[in-house]
Amino acid sequence: MTGRLAQICRHPIKGHGRETLASVRLLAGECLPWDRHWAVAHEAAQLEPGWNPCVNFARGAKAPDLMAITSVLDEATATVTLRHPAQGEITLRPDDPADLPRFLDWVRPLNPQSRAQPARFVTAGRGMTDSDFPSVAILSAASLADLSARMGHDLSPHRWRGNLWLDGAAPWAEFDWIGREIRIGQAVLRIEERITRCTATQVNPDSGKTDADTLSALEAAFGHQDFGVYATVIAGGMVATGDEWSLT
Known part of the structure; x- marks a missing residue:
């Protein structure tokens, strides 16, 4: 399975803003640089x-x-x-x-x-992610499109505070990748676990107002409230939007 890296995001201050990047150098054993630094x-x-x-x-x-x-x-x-x-x-x-x-x-x-x-x-000397290990959040554009269609609501990627958004996977295929490695650009990451979501995903990131019950939609469709996966960087390197990704 292969595809392209669609978007890179970081959140320098946890819970206080997002920033889209064209490229970034990932480092082994670390979060995406400057993500949740504060x-x-x-x-x-x-x-x-x-x-x-x-x-x-x-x-x-x-x-x-x-x-x-x-x-x-x-x-x-x-x-x-x-x-x-x-x-x-x-x-x-x-x-x-x-x-x-x-x-x-x-x-x-x-x-x-x-x-x-x-x-x-x-600060913590590492990203203050929601995982107790230094993680990079990988999300699938196809899964987002599928959930949007089920809800009849065009959900922004920024609801999910992800780092690396992938094009080219089947919807929800990322949940089958736990324990596998993925090469994105020059970097290699190991998929560790699912990301269980909170009520922040119900909020429109343009207005700051709650307008979509994402958690109930996930629960009704799949019996869980998971979206995306946490990964650890096992081999660092540059990644850029448009780079190819592949499971190894």
Whole structure:
């Protein structure tokens, strides 16, 4: 089975924006570079050193308006520009404590007042993905098209916060790839497990408003709430949109 890499996305600040890339160099044993490099811990977070589970962070599952943020990262200066249709634009360095108050003022209206409020940026020395191992999320355009057709709703890829979107696979074939290796461009990844989804996928990433019950649709059609797979990079290399992928 072969196909083409359709899209590359990263999310420099977990839950706060997505960015589409033309190419990226994957590194063995690591997340997609700069993906979830920072996360926004809320005031009730109970953090351990290093990686922490998503319950400690502000995110789209609890604050749907966050899903409408887009981002642009300047890697050389570790500066992120965030844009939101209601809040406008802000440019900041998450590692600079002086920028935190501005960010909190900007993002606070996007967080329900009934929830624990965003408090500070944290890093982990690896991407703060939802998996407890450094992962890259691989998703299938055919599976998205199939679910969209079943729901009668054109679902944006950005609902799913994936990293690598593949064209050319049969719908839902990726669930049969667990334990197999896939070559994408110059890199090789091992497919590890399915991704079980949360209510963030019910949110329109253009508006930040809930408008599609993706979880019920998955449950009704397949008896689960899984979409996409987590992979680990076992051989690094450049990948670019349009690159061929193949199972090995």
